[in-house]
Amino acid sequence: MAYDEGLAERIRGVLEERKDVSEKRMFGGLAFLVRGHMSVGIVKDQLMVRVGPEVYDRLLEEPHARKMDFTGRPMKGFLYVTPPGLESDADLERWVGRGVAFATALPAKKADRQASPPSQRTVLTRRAPRRAGRGRRA
Numbered sequence: 001m002a003y004d005e006g007l008a009e010r011i012r013g014v015l016e017e018r019k020d021v022s023e024k025r026m027f028g029g030l031a032f033l034v035r036g037h038m039s040v041g042i043v044k045d046q047l048m049v050r051v052g053p054e055v056y057d058r059l060l061e062e063p064h065a066r067k068m069d070f071t072g073r074p075m076k077g078f079l080y081v082t083p084p085g086l087e088s089d090a091d092l093e094r095w096v097g098r099g100v101a102f103a104t105a106l107p108a109k110k111a112d113r114q115a116s117p118p119s120q121r122t123v124l125t126r127r128a129p130r131r132a133g134r135g136r137r138a
Contacts, residue, residue: 008030011096020035021034022036026041029043029048037103037106040099040100047085048070050078053077062085068080
């Protein structure tokens with residue numbers, strides 16, 4: 001399992017009233033996009049929250065929050081919340097709300113064809129390799 005499906009269901013419950021949410025596999029887990037922008041996601045059993053650089057340092061001081069270091073280097077504006085910080089529904093709603101607030105403050109992106117509504121499972125498809133001689137002509 002690449003991500004905690006139970007946590008995904010809880011997030012879907014928090015976001016179910018919104019019509020501008022889609023899901024997309026990212027970071028080896030699952031991301032929830034609001035108006036085309038990543039707001040929260042799940043990597044293994046941790047919640048990834050996009051909070052933006054303005055509140056990043058302050059939110060890192062909260063219990064169970066830590067730097068998102070997915071690539072080995074911290075990504076400013078993104079953080080992880082460990083499972084103990086998500087035990088109550090109120091805690092999960094507060095963290096998801098922070099991610100949604102940041103995403104809704106950004107201009108809406110055009111619809112992403114690969115993103116799907118939260119009620120549908122995300123299925124990855126692999127493109128066939130291009131054959132030599134096909135494609136653009138000089």
